[in-house]
Amino acid sequence: MNDTPPLNTIKEKPVPTPEKVITDPKETEVWNPEPKVISFNDGNVPSDAIQLFNGNDLEQWISTKDSTAAAWTINPDKTMTVKPGTGDIQTKNVFGSVQLHLEWKAPDVVKGEGQGRGNSGVFFQNKYEVQILDSYQNRTYANGQATSVYKQHIPLVNATKPNNEWQTYDIIFHQPKFADGKKVKSGSFTVIHNGVLVQDHVEILGSTEYIGPPKNEPHGKGPIKLQDHSNPVNYRNIWIRKLN
Numbered sequence: 001m002n003d004t005p006p007l008n009t010i011k012e013k014p015v016p017t018p019e020k021v022i023t024d025p026k027e028t029e030v031w032n033p034e035p036k037v038i039s040f041n042d043g044n045v046p047s048d049a050i051q052l053f054n055g056n057d058l059e060q061w062i063s064t065k066d067s068t069a070a071a072w073t074i075n076p077d078k079t080m081t082v083k084p085g086t087g088d089i090q091t092k093n094v095f096g097s098v099q100l101h102l103e104w105k106a107p108d109v110v111k112g113e114g115q116g117r118g119n120s121g122v123f124f125q126n127k128y129e130v131q132i133l134d135s136y137q138n139r140t141y142a143n144g145q146a147t148s149v150y151k152q153h154i155p156l157v158n159a160t161k162p163n164n165e166w167q168t169y170d171i172i173f174h175q176p177k178f179a180d181g182k183k184v185k186s187g188s189f190t191v192i193h194n195g196v197l198v199q200d201h202v203e204i205l206g207s208t209e210y211i212g213p214p215k216n217e218p219h220g221k222g223p224i225k226l227q228d229h230s231n232p233v234n235y236r237n238i239w240i241r242k243l244n
């Protein structure tokens with residue numbers, strides 16, 4: 001018996017069709033979806049942001065230790081100052097992945113050394129700290145200076161300004177993902193300090209612990225927290241945008 005299949009069933013190799021040459025610029029234009037239009041208020045706050053502190057009150061904040069009203073000092077110039085001893089403050093709202101903008105200024109009087117000079121901090125989901133510290137001509141451990149992801153990532157440069165100048169932090173935080181009681185995807189931080197990239201999409205290894213290694217206990221959304229580290233650090237113009 002002849003095993004050769006009939007001619008009309010033989011699979012021939014397809015002849016490659018030459019790639020279509022695009023000559024019309026319109027063929028690579030994509031018009032939809034159109035990005036939502038946003039605007040800016042007088043303080044340059046984007047219209048799709050939530051203002052966490054606009055200088056008037058601490059309505060958005062509570063004391064971390066007992067959930068009573070936040071007791072930090074509001075100043076006549078629309079700034080606020082850590083009131084040492086009153087404890088950390090945190091937002092009433094909880095957040096997932098976010099973009100956060102804040103402005104801070106080290107205490108008026110330069111006092112103390114290392115971690116004791118102008119120390120505060122911004123925590124995401126109550127677990128992950130980006131350090132706030134007067135790191136202007138003030139050496140400390142590199143993974144604990146201003147803009148470090150505390151004890152996890154050293155900033156690329158030290159962009160800290162002197163204590164009499166306001167400074168900006170723009171932080172993009174992606175939260176970690178958990179499933180079946182385990183972390184399945186790490187979170188990340190990107191930090192821009194005074195317009196300079198200092199943390200470039202770094203992996204969050206777990207909670208930023210003072211002592212010992214990071215922990216990875218499952219959790220959901222959480223507040224933004226500002227730290228009372230006994231130093232009168234000043235804040236103004238804090239806003240947040242939810243991501244994804």
Ligand code: MG
Nearest residue numbers: 119120121132
């Ligand atoms: Mg701190």
